[in-house]
Amino acid sequence: MSEKVLMKGNEAIAEAAILAGCRHYFGYPITPQTEVAAYMSKKMPKIGGTFLQAESEIAAINMVYGVASTGKRAMTSSSSPGIALKCEGISYMAGADLPGLIVNVQRGGPGLGGIQPSQSDYFLATRGPGHGDFHVLVLAPSSVQEMADLTVKAFDLADKYRMPAMLLADGTMGQMMEPVELPEPKEVTADKSWAVTGTKMERKHNIVNSLYLKPTELEEKNIERFERYKEIEEKECLWEEFMMEDAEICVVSYGITARVSRNAIIEARKQGIKVGMIRPITLWPFPKKALLLAADKVKSFLSVELNMGQMQEDIELAIQCKRPVGLCKRVGGMIPSPEEVLNSIKEANK
Amino acid sequence: MSQVVFDKPKALTDAVLHYCPGCTHGIVHRLVAEAIDELGIEGRTIGIAPVGCSVMAYDYFACDMIEASHGRAPAVATGVKRSMPENIVFTYQGDGDLASIGLCETVSTAARGENITIIFINNAIYGMTGGQMAPTSLIGQVTQTSPYGRNPETQGYPINICELLATLEAPAYLERVTVNNVKNVRNAKKAIKKAFQNQVEGKGFSLIEVVSSCPTNWGMTPQKALEWIDEHMLPQYPLGVYRDKENGVGLAKKEA
Ligand SMILES: Cc1ncc(C[n+]2csc(CCOP(=O)(O)OP(=O)(O)O)c2C)c(N)n1
Ligand code: SF4
Ligand SMILES: [Mg+2]
Numbered sequence: 307m308s309e310k311v312l313m314k315g316n317e318a319i320a321e322a323a324i325l326a327g328c329r330h331y332f333g334y335p336i337t338p339q340t341e342v343a344a345y346m347s348k349k350m351p352k353i354g355g356t357f358l359q360a361e362s363e364i365a366a367i368n369m370v371y372g373v374a375s376t377g378k379r380a381m382t383s384s385s386s387p388g389i390a391l392k393c394e395g396i397s398y399m400a401g402a403d404l405p406g407l408i409v410n411v412q413r414g415g416p417g418l419g420g421i422q423p424s425q426s427d428y429f430l431a432t433r434g435p436g437h438g439d440f441h442v443l444v445l446a447p448s449s450v451q452e453m454a455d456l457t458v459k460a461f462d463l464a465d466k467y468r469m470p471a472m473l474l475a476d477g478t479m480g481q482m483m484e485p486v487e488l489p490e491p492k493e494v495t496a497d498k499s500w501a502v503t504g505t506k507m508e509r510k511h512n513i514v515n516s517l518y519l520k521p522t523e524l525e526e527k528n529i530e531r532f533e534r535y536k537e538i539e540e541k542e543c544l545w546e547e548f549m550m551e552d553a554e555i556c557v558v559s560y561g562i563t564a565r566v567s568r569n570a571i572i573e574a575r576k577q578g579i580k581v582g583m584i585r586p587i588t589l590w591p592f593p594k595k596a597l598l599l600a601a602d603k604v605k606s607f608l609s610v611e612l613n614m615g616q617m618q619e620d621i622e623l624a625i626q627c628k629r630p631v632g633l634c635k636r637v638g639g640m641i642p643s644p645e646e647v648l649n650s651i652k653e654a655n656k
Numbered sequence: 657m658s659q660v661v662f663d664k665p666k667a668l669t670d671a672v673l674h675y676c677p678g679c680t681h682g683i684v685h686r687l688v689a690e691a692i693d694e695l696g697i698e699g700r701t702i703g704i705a706p707v708g709c710s711v712m713a714y715d716y717f718a719c720d721m722i723e724a725s726h727g728r729a730p731a732v733a734t735g736v737k738r739s740m741p742e743n744i745v746f747t748y749q750g751d752g753d754l755a756s757i758g759l760c761e762t763v764s765t766a767a768r769g770e771n772i773t774i775i776f777i778n779n780a781i782y783g784m785t786g787g788q789m790a791p792t793s794l795i796g797q798v799t800q801t802s803p804y805g806r807n808p809e810t811q812g813y814p815i816n817i818c819e820l821l822a823t824l825e826a827p828a829y830l831e832r833v834t835v836n837n838v839k840n841v842r843n844a845k846k847a848i849k850k851a852f853q854n855q856v857e858g859k860g861f862s863l864i865e866v867v868s869s870c871p872t873n874w875g876m877t878p879q880k881a882l883e884w885i886d887e888h889m890l891p892q893y894p895l896g897v898y899r900d901k902e903n904g905v906g907l908a909k910k911e912a
């Protein structure tokens with residue numbers, strides 16, 4: 307076991323990526339994720355890796371596409387407006403079944419929006435960020451430790467299922483400093499016999515491609531991909547339950563707002579309110595089963611998030627509208643205080 | 657005894673090309689494949705196909721292939737080359753792909769001097785989508801989206817890629833060739849081979865612009881289209897070497 311080090315969330319992502327065997331980073335400057343790029347620009351040249359400040363987010367994701375095509379781990383990081391630009395490339399990665407990591411340290415939108423924390427890319431991330439029918443894995447860290455752990459997890463899952471993964475954080479998580487136990491460095495073991503590495507005149511050429519002009523073939527590819535997605539929904543959902551044993555109200559929250567909610571729940575318990583939390587760690591796949599099970603026990607749900615209620619819709623779908631789902635939100639870069647969440651919990655308890 | 661005097665290059669697969677009769681894409685595919693054969697690099701070459709008529713180039717070249725999104729082949733190539741520096745990486749792109757939607761990637765990749773090879777097919781039109789105006793369409797050229805002829809007042813002037821990239825410090829080799837007669841095809845072959853050879857020798861960014869024809873969307877017979885290259889394309893796009901760093905041709909740096 308390695309010792310704990312004090313790190314910023316954004317730096318934890320970068321270091322964990324390197325430990326996960328990623329040697330190729332491409333990015334374009336944008337607040338509030340700049341520490342990822344800064345860390346990579348220092349470290350990569352020293353370990354024989356690539357740090358490249360691309361001409362745009364579009365170029366950066368296509369460089370990731372290139373490296374991923376060769377079977378190696380690659381990543382890019384950005385924040386909301388930059389992620390929007392990467393969407394075409396992410397769709398091409400999904401269509402060509404390429405793994406890779408996209409870090410989104412979200413900020414408020416739409417448009418240029420602001421530079422303060424937000425979770426307003428929830429829909430963009432969970433509905434498949436780009437054109438066409440697809441998903442990416444979406445992991446939402448709620449501590450600096452998870453920034454590191456889920457970075458490694460994202461690379462592993464992306465390789466395993468041959469699809470892009472998105473680490474969905476926010477400005478606060480990126481800037482927060484906490485002690486982290488860094489993961490052990492590891493060798494990448496996934497089978498990459500599909501990769502383009504040169505035929506060495508020993509095999510037929512490999513082709514990385516997302517074009518299928520025959521509708522029957524394209525339909526087949528889509529269906530095959532969604533069978534994989536189904537397997538992922540069954541096997542890879544991650545969530546954490548907090549004080550749920552006897553809970554009558556279930557708070558659902560991820561990332562920074564899950565931390566605020568935790569404090570509010572502790573206070574509410576002191577005041578005799580039976581409240582707990584389900585914290586989704588994977589946003590896609592969304593922990594639907596855990597929520598549906600909870601629906602049989604609790605009276606109501608409360609979605610706490612930094613957008614106008616995007617995850618609230620997923621909770622309603624997951625619990626098949628069996629219980630009311632309230633919303634405690636702040637947007638535009640604002641974060642609710644524990645008191646605000648507590649008030650919403652009290653409201654739900656009426 | 658019989659002797660083979662003309663054979664298909666090994667670096668082309670057996671797939672039947674889908675190009676229109678008389679389209680020069682087929683000729684350039686052959687020249688690229690011959691260069692790969694002659695340099696003996698097929699086993700370590702990775703090609704990148706564009707979005708355009710040559711999108712299916714991934715089926716035609718026998719080396720490993722990637723299909724990129726529209727205009728982004730140079731960025732994809734950058735990723736591949738950084739990941740696999742010992743491999744030979746080339747892109748094959750049309751004028752809409754390279755000079756319009758992907759212009760930023762083109763210029764930036766050239767400015768970084770990535771050690772890759774770009775084959776640029778300038779046919780002054782968007783072939784695949786049915787003949788719209790391209791950034792390289794000639795003044796007065798009638799296309800589906802310039803039905804009254806390209807008007808520079810509202811539609812601007814053609815972009816000369818070799819001249820544009822020759823203002824940059826990094827590129828090692830920039831040459832414009834054409835394939836409208838036997839002599840020009842021979843020259844084009846030499847240039848394309850050199851553009852690959854440069855990469856093998858680590859000399860840096862090489863781009864060959866091939867002034868090409870699109871008989872279908874130009875609305876001409878293949879023969880007429882080849883003549884049209886001489887009469888109309890070459891005055892706007894003069895053939896020649898725009899940069900050959902090792903021989904001191906076309907260097908961007910001015911004397912102090
Ligand atoms: C993002 C995006 N925009 C537009 C298109 C449609 N499209 C396909 S090919 C093409 C133009 C290709 O022209 P060019 O690069 O000159 O190649 P050519 O067909 O002439 O060889 C366009 C606009 C697309 N596939 N993707
Ligand atoms: S449309 Fe033009 S460029 Fe495309 S294959 Fe036909 S002739 Fe060639
Ligand atoms: Mg064209």
